[in-house]
Amino acid sequence: MAGTTPRRLLLVIVPLVAVVPASAKDYMVGDSSGWKSGVDYAAWAKGKPFAIGDTLSFQYSSAHSVLEVSEADHGACSASNPLRSHQGQSTTIPLTKAGTRYFICGAPGHCASGMKVAITVSGGGGGGSSSADNTATPSGPSVRATNTKPASGGATTTDESDSSAAGSGARLAMGLLFGAAGLAAIMG
Numbered sequence: 001m002a003g004t005t006p007r008r009l010l011l012v013i014v015p016l017v018a019v020v021p022a023s024a025k026d027y028m029v030g031d032s033s034g035w036k037s038g039v040d041y042a043a044w045a046k047g048k049p050f051a052i053g054d055t056l057s058f059q060y061s062s063a064h065s066v067l068e069v070s071e072a073d074h075g076a077c078s079a080s081n082p083l084r085s086h087q088g089q090s091t092t093i094p095l096t097k098a099g100t101r102y103f104i105c106g107a108p109g110h111c112a113s114g115m116k117v118a119i120t121v122s123g124g125g126g127g128g129s130s131s132a133d134n135t136a137t138p139s140g141p142s143v144r145a146t147n148t149k150p151a152s153g154g155a156t157t158t159d160e161s162d163s164s165a166a167g168s169g170a171r172l173a174m175g176l177l178f179g180a181a182g183l184a185a186i187m188g
């Protein structure tokens with residue numbers, strides 16, 4: 001009874017991979033410019049899909065620092081009451097929860113000359129509609145699953161009934177079914 005065809009294996013693997021969210025991303029603040037004066041960090045941060053699990057990486061010279069501050073202190077460039085203070089020319093900030101976090105440089109005048117950035121982290125789980133892979137159906141919290149299913153389904157289930165042009169929900173259900181069946185085949 002070792003009848004596990006390669007196709008079955010594929011059907012198992014694809015759904016499992018599709019469900020796992022895109023791997024955590026590390027954002028180098030300022031990209032190749034790093035953390036220094038004269039960079040427009042608002043422009044840098046704009047539109048970036050910061051998500052829970054991602055990290056910020058600040059790379060800077062010893063002239064600078066990274067202070068996490070309140071929204072008010074970010075707006076006022078006040079370094080006198082930081083929530084957290086980082087030095088050492090390389091600082092990695094894990095984005096552990098949804099919300100906006102504010103960072104400025106603690107060196108006098110640097111925040112005013114642009115060393116300030118606000119990072120808005122979107123909610124975790126399925127809510128990440130701002131992820132890179134929102135192509136067709138921006139409908140529910142399971143956007144990732146439904147989006148990837150038609151592509152993989154069309155590619156792999158050639159001999160199965162490919163007739164269902166109606167509704168990605170049916171395709172999703174089918175995909176899960178095939179996945180479960182394949183899993184059962186492997187387990188059993």
Ligand SMILES: [Cu+2]
Nearest residue numbers: 064105107110
């Ligand atoms: Cu600075």
